[in-house]
Amino acid sequence: MRWTVHSERPLYTDPWMDVRIADVEITGGRHLEHRLIRTSPGAGAVVMDKEDRVLLEWRHRFIPDTWAYEIPMGGVEAGESPVDAAAREVLEETGWRPGPLCPLVYVQPTPGISDSAHHVFFADTAEYVGDPAEDWESERVEWVPLADVPGLVAGRRLVAGTSMTALLYLYGVGRPTP
Structure with missing residues (x-):
């Protein structure tokens, strides 16, 4: 009903x-x-290289007091499109500029209590530009083999809902075709 x-x-x-x-x-x-x-919508991206590795941040989340991998993601600013926000977030949080982005998955992570909407995109190239814009976003940025994702989930080293959804989707379905 x-x-x-x-x-x-x-x-x-x-x-x-x-x-x-x-x-x-x-x-x-x-x-x-x-x-x-x-809340305002969020946007992020899964960036993958030619060796089937994904660009992830290892970070601490103080609310649940956990360390885990996440994709780069953040809020969509006023007047900004989700795809532009995703590209900005990847660059700011990792120091890598993603190549062309295409839609990967749309997620409503907590629909029982929030209208939060997350737009996740995919890029299969990236260019290293420099250090992340902020030193507080993550402990480190790494290229992690996509094949490791199920083990990261099982070992509670990948627990953020949107990151898990996007990475498991990519793992199961494979690279999107533009």
Whole structure:
């Protein structure tokens, strides 16, 4: 059944997120007060080289206190297209400029609580430009064999939902054809 939203009101708002409470009607005319988070879209990319290695960041996430690999990804800025945001994020976070990007996968990582939408693109070339723009994005940037992805997931060294989805999709389906 489709839930009916009767109203939403803000609980907390800042430039990154809008936490709200919604009055939703479920089966039998019952109502719930459901919390939700509204965010701007995100964009990132899986960059692969000719040796079937993917460009990943090894980083710490303080909220779950975990270290793991992730694809470069970030927010889409006002007036920016998702593909331009993905290219910018790869360059800023890794120091590599991706080649032409094509769509890989679209992900809604937490649809039960958030409208977060992630656009992930694919590039099969990249040019090293220099060090990442910020030293706080990751501990290191590495080219990791795509064949290692299932083992990274099993070993909890790849746990971020969008990164896992994109990399496992690429592993299972193979390189997209433009």
